Amino acid sequence: MNEAPIQSVALLVVDMQDTFLKAIPDAQTLLARCAFATEAAQLLGIRTFFTAQVPDKLGPVSPRLTSLLPEEAREAHLFPKTAFSALQAPGMMEVLSNHQIDHLILAGIETPICVYQTAIDAANEEMAMTLLSDGIGGRRRDDRQPVIDSLARIGCHVLPAEAVFYSILGGADHPSFKAFTALVKKYGDTAPQQS
Amino acid sequence: MNEAPIQSVALLVVDMQDTFLKAIPDAQTLLARCAFATEAAQLLGIRTFFTAQVPDKLGPVSPRLTSLLPEEAREAHLFPKTAFSALQAPGMMEVLSNHQIDHLILAGIETPICVYQTAIDAANEEMAMTLLSDGIGGRRRDDRQPVIDSLARIGCHVLPAEAVFYSILGGADHPSFKAFTALVKKYGDTAPQQS
Amino acid sequence: MNEAPIQSVALLVVDMQDTFLKAIPDAQTLLARCAFATEAAQLLGIRTFFTAQVPDKLGPVSPRLTSLLPEEAREAHLFPKTAFSALQAPGMMEVLSNHQIDHLILAGIETPICVYQTAIDAANEEMAMTLLSDGIGGRRRDDRQPVIDSLARIGCHVLPAEAVFYSILGGADHPSFKAFTALVKKYGDTAPQQS
Amino acid sequence: MNEAPIQSVALLVVDMQDTFLKAIPDAQTLLARCAFATEAAQLLGIRTFFTAQVPDKLGPVSPRLTSLLPEEAREAHLFPKTAFSALQAPGMMEVLSNHQIDHLILAGIETPICVYQTAIDAANEEMAMTLLSDGIGGRRRDDRQPVIDSLARIGCHVLPAEAVFYSILGGADHPSFKAFTALVKKYGDTAPQQS
Numbered sequence: 001m002n003e004a005p006i007q008s009v010a011l012l013v014v015d016m017q018d019t020f021l022k023a024i025p026d027a028q029t030l031l032a033r034c035a036f037a038t039e040a041a042q043l044l045g046i047r048t049f050f051t052a053q054v055p056d057k058l059g060p061v062s063p064r065l066t067s068l069l070p071e072e073a074r075e076a077h078l079f080p081k082t083a084f085s086a087l088q089a090p091g092m093m094e095v096l097s098n099h100q101i102d103h104l105i106l107a108g109i110e111t112p113i114c115v116y117q118t119a120i121d122a123a124n125e126e127m128a129m130t131l132l133s134d135g136i137g138g139r140r141r142d143d144r145q146p147v148i149d150s151l152a153r154i155g156c157h158v159l160p161a162e163a164v165f166y167s168i169l170g171g172a173d174h175p176s177f178k179a180f181t182a183l184v185k186k187y188g189d190t191a192p193q194q195s
Numbered sequence: 196m197n198e199a200p201i202q203s204v205a206l207l208v209v210d211m212q213d214t215f216l217k218a219i220p221d222a223q224t225l226l227a228r229c230a231f232a233t234e235a236a237q238l239l240g241i242r243t244f245f246t247a248q249v250p251d252k253l254g255p256v257s258p259r260l261t262s263l264l265p266e267e268a269r270e271a272h273l274f275p276k277t278a279f280s281a282l283q284a285p286g287m288m289e290v291l292s293n294h295q296i297d298h299l300i301l302a303g304i305e306t307p308i309c310v311y312q313t314a315i316d317a318a319n320e321e322m323a324m325t326l327l328s329d330g331i332g333g334r335r336r337d338d339r340q341p342v343i344d345s346l347a348r349i350g351c352h353v354l355p356a357e358a359v360f361y362s363i364l365g366g367a368d369h370p371s372f373k374a375f376t377a378l379v380k381k382y383g384d385t386a387p388q389q390s
Numbered sequence: 391m392n393e394a395p396i397q398s399v400a401l402l403v404v405d406m407q408d409t410f411l412k413a414i415p416d417a418q419t420l421l422a423r424c425a426f427a428t429e430a431a432q433l434l435g436i437r438t439f440f441t442a443q444v445p446d447k448l449g450p451v452s453p454r455l456t457s458l459l460p461e462e463a464r465e466a467h468l469f470p471k472t473a474f475s476a477l478q479a480p481g482m483m484e485v486l487s488n489h490q491i492d493h494l495i496l497a498g499i500e501t502p503i504c505v506y507q508t509a510i511d512a513a514n515e516e517m518a519m520t521l522l523s524d525g526i527g528g529r530r531r532d533d534r535q536p537v538i539d540s541l542a543r544i545g546c547h548v549l550p551a552e553a554v555f556y557s558i559l560g561g562a563d564h565p566s567f568k569a570f571t572a573l574v575k576k577y578g579d580t581a582p583q584q585s
Numbered sequence: 586m587n588e589a590p591i592q593s594v595a596l597l598v599v600d601m602q603d604t605f606l607k608a609i610p611d612a613q614t615l616l617a618r619c620a621f622a623t624e625a626a627q628l629l630g631i632r633t634f635f636t637a638q639v640p641d642k643l644g645p646v647s648p649r650l651t652s653l654l655p656e657e658a659r660e661a662h663l664f665p666k667t668a669f670s671a672l673q674a675p676g677m678m679e680v681l682s683n684h685q686i687d688h689l690i691l692a693g694i695e696t697p698i699c700v701y702q703t704a705i706d707a708a709n710e711e712m713a714m715t716l717l718s719d720g721i722g723g724r725r726r727d728d729r730q731p732v733i734d735s736l737a738r739i740g741c742h743v744l745p746a747e748a749v750f751y752s753i754l755g756g757a758d759h760p761s762f763k764a765f766t767a768l769v770k771k772y773g774d775t776a777p778q779q780s
Contacts, residue, residue, distance in 0.1 A: 081366075082366050082367045082368050083366035083367075083368070084364070084365060084367075085366075088366070112357050112358035113357060113358065113361045116358050117361070133731040134725070134728065140329070140357070142329060142355070143328070143358065146353045146354055146358075147354060147355065147358055149353065150347075150358075152738065153347065157735060158735060159697070159731055159732060159735055160697050160725065160727070160728035160731055160732065162697050162725070163697035163698065163701050163728065163731075166669060166697070166698045166701075167669075167701070167702055167705070169669070170670075170702075171667050171668035171669050171670075172638070172639055172667045172668075173668070188724075248562070249562055277562045277563050279556060279557075279559070279560060280561075283561070307549070307553035307556070308552060308553065308556045311557070312556070312557055312560075315557070334578075335524070337523070338524060338550035338552060338553065341538075341548045341553075342549060342550065342553055344542065345547060345548060345549055345553075348542065444757055472756050472757045472758050473757075474751060474754070474755060474756050474757075475755075478756070502744070502745050502747050502748035506744075506748050506752070507751070507755075529773075532718070532719060532745070533718070533719065533745035533748065536718040536733075536743045536744055536748075537748055539737065539743065540744055540748075543737065
């Protein structure tokens with residue numbers, strides 16, 4: 001991560017809507033990790049995009065996440081869609097292309113459906129892709145690891161959010177180090193993980 | 196999955212006979228996942244084949260599965276065999292070849308025996324192969340992951356059924372989306388998985 | 391496994407001595423799986439070799455295993471050694487070479503020490519190697535998987551014993567099928583595995 | 586490991602400071618495994634280096650580890666740093682280069698941060714890298730395996746300390762075998778691992 005210019009990287013948070021979250025085990029932990037990634041991206045100047053699956057029917061992206069973007073930016077960074085892949089949301093590829101984004105940090109739900117299809121599309125578009133291992137989730141626990149392993153085999157990076165953002169910082173001399181450390185502490189109260 | 200034309204894909208369900216199922220932990224969950232895959236394949240127009248290991252002695256494929264095929268199609272889609280590999284069932288390769296099937300979605304039992312040997316044969320025949328991670332099972336729990344990892348290393352895809360079928364759908368605009376969502380719900384009552 | 395001529399395959403059981411076994415969790419299960427592999431190899435005509443680490447000091451290979459070889463063959467198939475790698479036991483490479491063995495099925499203890507170094511040596515000798523996932527063990531549980539993954543990455547096959555031997559059989563028509571099935575049942579009473 | 590000349594290998598123990606250790610589950614086990622690796626390296630003539638993250642603020646490397654080096658050598662083998670990667674500690678690359686070190690055995694904390702970035706840097710420098718699976722740790726348990734898998738995919742070796750050091754010994758004839766066995770026993774009292 002620490003070699004790509006930050007301008008070419010974007011965080012893409014897929015379908016974090018309450019309709020889906022309520023069916024997911026540990027949904028609050030997942031929401032907190034996505035909020036951490038979103039706040040970290042804001043801090044480090046990484047563009048952040050949200051998608052919503054058929055929001056007219058299924059409701060909006062969790063306000064806990066969208067409220068982390070500056071109010072005037074929310075609309076431009078929110079993409080409704082009917083396709084499962086986030087890259088097929090109307091306008092998404094144009095925006096990524098306009099900003100010369102060639103590396104996506106991917107979070108959201110569900111791992112075997114919209115996250116998987118987004119990653120496959122990104123690979124087909126020859127974009128680099130980093131899945132946040134602590135930022136993706138799904139209803140069926142045992143479906144998770146086979147999907148992650150499949151995506152890793154086609155070249156997708158799979159890393160926890162801290163590995164990604166600490167790599168971008170690079171060291172304690174980074175001007176945002178203190179603010180980032182505060183973020184890590186803030187989200188350290190997240191419910192304990194299962195080992 | 197979403198790039199292969201649907202006509203060239205087949206679902207192959209191996210040896211789901213009661214004799215074997217009764218020795219397998221979580222057999223009811225496995226049977227339900229195979230039924231889900233079979234119903235999904237029917238819905239999406241994916242040809243489905245069953246094999247039975249020496250059925251004269253060991254009994255038929257579970258009627259819960261075969262009853263999901265239209266009655267007039269059952270016989271033509273059921274292959275008795277003595278070899279462990281499903282591809283060595285008499286007539287199987289001819290049928291796959293006649294239908295120009297070059298990608299198999301594989302489910303059934305047992306992972307280290309008939310499923311493994313079928314996947315090895317498919318690799319030797321240069322057919323693509325997708326193992327359903329939630330659709331295969333065996334008596335010995337710890338034997339599962341080494342077999343899956345071995346097959347993945349020789350190019351076998353390993354994905355849960357939902358990842359496969361949602362990829363074929365591609366989005367909420369697909370004409371079978373509603374019916375498929377109903378199927379997912381129907382099989383959501385399956386006994387909870389172990390994480 | 392089902393493509394190598396059986397004559398070129400050998401089972402190599404490393405250092406199954408009581409001194410080491412008594413320090414290993416689930417030693418009785420491991421001993422049973424090695425006995426199963428040894429009996430299966432005898433049945434299928436696969437040469438079987440045992441090594442013992444400094445047996446003058448540390449005692450003999452468990453008689454439960456050596457007693458499975460015909461009495462007159464035991465001495466010629468038992469290799470004492472001081473090196474950790476079984477392939478560095480005096481006379482071992484000559485015997486393997488004389489019998490034109492180019493594929494080793496490997497079992498025994500300890501996974502991170504003698505098993506690991508044997509597999510590394512085999513890779514350096516360009517011999518094929520299949521680790522029996524249910525036939526290897528060690529004192530420290532968490533040391534197991536990293537070693538297996540490391541060996542898999544350099545081309546070592548990793549499979550449970552049933553996957554290996556059922557592949558050699560190929561089907562219910564094999565003349566040894568019934569006898570092998572009886573063996574599987576005999577060893578099915580092995581203490582239940584941890585999932 | 587057993588092919589690299591021992592002079593070209595170094596043990597690098599990253600940021601084992603109490604500030605970080607107190608936030609880590611099983612910190613005492615981790616500290617013991619790093620002490621084992623350090624003692625083993627001393628015994629076998631492998632140079633050992635420690636780094637400390639901003640020690641003026643965050644305190645020194647645990648004396649349990651530094652006290653294992655001869656008193657006169659401690660200062661020259663201890664590298665304070667502000668960057669997360671150990672290879673960016675002032676003077677580190679020069680020392681490694683002067684000693685013609687081209688293979689690092691890596692231990693310490695935290696796996697997704699300083700250990701990860703050190704391994705990435707080593708890969709970029711085309712140095713060989715062996716992560717000690719039992720010698721690395723971090724606050725968040727679930728973040729561990731994705732990082733290990735990511736590093737393994739870019740060519741990093743991942744092995745437990747015993748696999749590494751027993752490979753360097755090669756056999757019971759090695760002059761340090763008895764002393765090493767005593768070390769293994771001394772650290773065998775380490776709190777039991779989780780399977």
